[in-house]
Amino acid sequence: MDRETQTPSSGDHRKQGGGRGGWITFPFINGTLTGLTLAGFGWMSNLIVYLIQQFNIKSIDAAQVSNIVNGGTSLFPILGAILADSFLGCFSVISIFSCISLLGTGFLALTATLDSLRPEPCNNNGALNSFCKAPSKLQFLVLYGGIALAAMGVGGTRFTLATMGANQFHSPQHQATFFNWNFFTQYTAAVVSSTAIVYIEDNVGWAWGFWICFAANFLALAIFLLGNRFYFHDKPQGSPFLNIARVPVAAFKKRNLILSSMTKDYCHNEPNQPVNYVEADHVPKNSFRFLNRASLKVEGDIGSNGSIARPWSLCTVQQVEDVKTLIRIFPLWSSSILLGTPIAIQASLTVLQALTMDRHVGQHFKIPAGSILVIVFMSTSIFLTLIDRFLCPMWQKLTRKSPSALQRIGVGHALNVLSMAVSALVESRRLKMVHAHKPNMLALWLFPQLVLVGIGEAFHFPGQVGLYYQEFPASLRSTATAMIALIIGISFYLSTAIIDFLRRVTSWLPDNINNGRLDNVYWTLTAVGLLNFGYYLTCARLYKYQNVEKEVDDDTSG
Known part of the structure; x- marks a missing residue:
């Protein structure tokens, strides 16, 4: 088969790098990706239960x-992206962090x-007591050392692998297909x-489960x-x-x-550099005018060959406008932190409820307690398909335009709030049954709140990826997905701080949640x-929107 007509969909083949x-x-x-995900989720999903049952924590x-670990796996992609872009390249970063x-x-x-x-195990059948x-x-050193290294490895490969996969294609259409499969x-x-792996850990043995994770990681590498x-290796x-x-x-x-006000007084593109969406015959835009001075040329800024001689004193108009774009989008980005924080808190506390x-x-x-959160993954996967195949086409027929990224994120916000309210109602009912000495509440009652979170993620997660990819400067699009990881990481660390604060100032979160008021935590969220x-x-x-020409039908009034 000809290399330029490679499938699976008569695919794109990079012409650079010797046809790679x-x-x-x-x-x-x-x-x-399959092996690393199996390994990572195999130990992370059941970490809370492992710490309680095997280490008496x-x-x-x-x-x-668990929140700190999840935050770390979401912050390390930033480190991986910087190392890949600046020093090592994607292949080396993935290899090192996989090891x-x-x-x-x-x-x-x-x-x-x-x-x-x-x-040694607790005397009273593993119960947490004196x-x-x-x-x-x-x-502690071996345990936390292993957790830290494993979390660093998961985070370092998590989004860098997606970036490297997309780099194998020149066509945006094939890149989009790759991301869907990713x-x-x-x-x-x-x-x-x-x-499966969590079930093995709970019913066959923790050693069996963790060694399966080790084998999956080794096979992936x-x-x-x-x-x-x-x-194809990007330099x-x-x-x-x-x-x-x-x-x-x-x-x-x-x-x-x-x-x-003269165009010639500003630095546009360096020699042999293509002009991006800021045209070379325009002065910088009037918004955030104080930044425009960064592209104002003075004597000594330009070298004899026409290049920038002092990069910390002179920037191009494009670079200035890129920074302005980031400033404009920052408020929207910051709102996602408090979208992710309640989800992070709910994820860890739901496992405690299930126990x-x-x-x-x-x-x-x-059902293993650590597997209860799989409902989120399942509902997200199902609704990603339903949204793509049914809801979006239906919306387009009714309104004659596709739902915008901002609208998708907004739906995710609303569903997240609803999920927290449902969590509070379920926990309130559970506590009443405990105090009335009735049989334990069925864990199936946790499913509705998790399904709502999953549906919300199916809306707001792709919405954020689409928004950042569309609106971020061209030079930052390879790290747009890492910005999502940054949100998740900050959310998990903020959730840790909030839980610690609530433990200090309230009696809602004792070691035995049956004696607490977890429902009040959910109402606060x-x-x-x-x-x-x-x-x-x-x-x-x-x-x-800054890149209106890229939207087509994806227009919105905000």
Whole structure:
């Protein structure tokens, strides 16, 4: 078959790099993603239960550790993106962080295998009480060292692998197809890992489950390295974040200069650099005018060859407008932090709720507490398909235009608030049953709130990806998905701080949640979500799309 007509959809094949790239790389990259996702979710999904049952860690403390770990796996993609863009390239970053993940998973497997690396079990059937022996310093070192390395590895490969996969294609259409398969693979592998591997950990043995994670990680690394001869390798071009930092510095240095209305007084594009969406015959826009001085030329700024001689004193008009775009979109981006924070809190506390509830389905099957969150993945996967195939076409027929990214995110906000309210009602009912000494409430009552969260993610997560990809500067589009990871990471760390604050100032979150008021926590999150929804609606109404020509039908009044 001709290399330019490679399938699976008569695919795109990179012409650079000696004909490397294209769909021939897809099995290797997607196989790597499958293995790494199976390994990562295999230990992360059941971490709270492992800490409580095997290391005698108190329930709320275990939830806090889980939040920190999830935050770390969402912040390390930023490090991975910077390293890949600036120094090492995607292939080296993925290889290094896969090895780090493998090492960390190995340490976790050893803690589950060797009795000397775990404290003695509690006397009263594993209940958390005064008879529980705390782990030793060595046991804590191996445990948290393994968790830290495994989390770093998961985060470092999480979005860099997606970027490398998209880099194999030149056509935006084929890149979009790759991203669809990428999301589908992640969610499918997460569902399998959060059910099958977690079930093995709970019913066969923790050592078996963690060594399966280790094997999946090792297999993923092997598959990735085997595909090296087919990959198209992008060379590091320098971090775009450096260009962003230069603009305010240069503007501050030239704060006393008077702005000019002449185009020739401003620096546009360096020699051999293509002109992007800011035309070379225009002066910088009037918004945030104080930044325009960064592109104002003075003597000594331009070298003899026409290039910028002092990059921290002179920036191009394009770079200035890029920074302005980021400033404009920041309020919308910040509203997503308080969208993700309640979800992070709910995720950890739902596992604690499940541990106190009746998780039996029939007489012979018991849902593992760590698998309860798989409902979110399943509902998101189902509704991604329903939204794409049914809801969006229906909306387009009714309104003659596609739902905008801002509208999708808004729906996600509303569903998130509704989910928190449902969580509060369910927990209130559960506590009443506990205090009335009735049989444990069925864990199936947790499903509605998780389904709502999953449906909300199906709306707001792709909406945010679409918004940032469309609106971010061209130089930052490769790191747009990493900005989503940054939101998730901040949300998890903020959730840890909020839980710690509530424990200090209220009695809502004792070690035994049956003696607390978890419902009040959820009502608080509902109120915060409502306020944040109002903030988002205000930001969305005031926001004006910058790249209108890229929207076509995706227009909105805000």
